[in-house]
Amino acid sequence: MDIRQLKTFIAIAEQGTFAKAADAVGLTPSAVSQQVQALESEVRAELFNRTTRPITLNSHGLQMLEAARGLVRSADDVVDAISGRAIGGTLTIGSVRSSALSLLPRAIVALKADYPELKIKLHVANTDELVNDVASGRLDSAMVVEYMGIPRTLTWRPFLNEPLYVIAPPGTPKMPAADMLSRLPYVRFVSRYRLAHIIEMELARSGIITNVIAEIDTIAAVVGCVVHGLGVSVAPWNAVKEAPGEVVSVPFGNPQIHRHVGLLQRQTSPRTTVIDRLHHHLASFSGEFGIPG
Structure with missing residues (x-):
């Protein structure tokens, strides 16, 4: 197979017909058919459901489409690098x-x-x-x-290297992180992502017992709850900086916990x-x- 065949095959998948694909790649319909036949002969399998109108890819065709797009993109990237032409794709x-x-x-x-x-x-x-x-x-x-x-x-x-902070509603008096987390209602970040695990591990290590008032599965929603006074929580730097001046923040952990x-x-x-x-x-x-x- 060659890159031209793969580009033609991708065009058929995207355009829906051999005729439209021929216009897209600048070939005649017969040339498109020949390229498809050559490609199917090389992979020893049919790639299209030819009984449907318009034609559709069968399971082999869907597998081939994914591979073809990757191969064409890689080939274009190599040509860009070798020829020095502007990086595109x-x-x-x-x-x-x-x-x-x-x-x-x-x-x-x-x-x-x-x-x-x-x-x-x-x-x-x-x-x-x-x-x-x-x-x-x-x-x-x-x-x-x-x-x-x-x-x-x-x-x-x-x-x-992103630091984590304990965040509290506006107007909350500054106090140590452990005091904030143990004295005030706690908005818990609940998720299977690593951030939730990092927070829970540090709370356990520090022996901090929280008074959970809500369990939320997105950091943006957690920060929103804190901003509106529901309770305190733990959030990464990027989330905290999106609410400048709206929350009171102190470092989480001793030493402060970071994630990469x-x-x-x-x-x-x-x-x-x-x-x-x-x-x-x-x-x-x-x-x-x-x-x-």
Whole structure:
């Protein structure tokens, strides 16, 4: 198979008919049919349900489409690197549902200024899904919190050493973190993500018994509850800075607890140059807590 066949195959999947695909890739319908026949002959399987109108991909075709998009993107990236032409194509980025997600829009805008011809797609999912998608090539990179189960084929580089804070409603008298957490109603962050585990582990280590008034599954909602006076809680720096002056905050833990957020990528990624630049912008927008590449 060659890249032209794969581009034609992708066009058929996206356009829905051989005729529309032919217009999209600048070939005749007969040439498109010949390329499809050659591709199916090489993989020794039919890729389309030809009994439907319009035609649709069968299970083999769906599997081939995923691989074809990755191969075409990688080939274009290599040509960009070797030829020195402007970096283009599409960069696919994943992210966990983290308060650090607020850094990505600024970093993406800065990256677009570096590479005007680059298209960027953002996908938000849980850590396990993101790790699998980066490993398989469906994503070029993903922003994830420090993670113990990273495969050997991937690398993870932190860009943020993010501190955690105890936060209290406006007007709350300043007091030690342990006093805030034990004396005042507590808004508990409940999630299977690592941040919730970090918070619970430190509370247990410190022997702090909280008076839980609510259990919330997103940090944004937790902060909102605190801002409106429901109780105190624990939140990372990115979430706290989104509510400047609206909450009273003191460091969580002694010494203060931090978590690392970083970028995940394949060790042999052809998009390394662009991902390095994205890492640079994320570290820069992380201010004093940024970790340079």
